[in-house]
Amino acid sequence: MTTHSRAVALVVAGLVFGPRLRAQSATPVACRDVVCAIVLDWGPGKTSASYPPDRRHGSGDDFEQRFAAALRERGYRITADPSGAALTLTVRPVMRSRVACDRVTGLNPDLTCTAMSDVALNFAAADAAMKAPAAIRVINRCGATDTYMTHRAFAEYAAATLWWELEGRAARADRPRAIC
Secondary structure, three states: OOHHHHHHHHHHHHHHHHHHHHHHHOOOOOOOOOOEEEEEOOOOOOOHHHOOOEOOOEOHHHHHHHHHHHHHHOOOOEEOOHHHOOEEEEEEEEEEEEEOOOOOOOOOOOOOEEEEEEEEEEEEEOOOOOOOOOOEEEEOOEOEOOOOOOHHHHHHHHHHHHHHHHHHOOOOOOOOOOOO
16 A cells, blocks of 8 residues: 555545544533533522622622523523532632722722622532533632622623633633623
């Protein structure tokens, strides 16, 4: 067999068997190929209602609703019931009180607002045979150390960062940027 005929045979074999090999080796994408339950853990004895509407950043409900909606818009299969889900995504927001309420730092020394400084996203698999994705930490930063995105904007950013960690990085997509 000549070098040319070997090369042609390899190309033909790649065209015939390549898609099958890729399909067999493809691992399921968390929350897209399997159902994920979202559990928000606001801390001991707290719920989103523990963080009422803030005049600058919004309420805890703003984050909770927008985060789930943003994941659904990206095609993720989300539920609130952990009993029927293959994976559980525990979302742990970290709230920071005594945050500046002014939009331009230094103009108004009012420190009565509450903001979400970061969120931890932890996966747990219902089946021991399934590998859960690694934990992800998303930081709410807008340049200055005491300036934060609103809860709705941070929910969008956290959902985009979760997508990037699960799928975007492998697809060489641009990393999400905070819009403040």
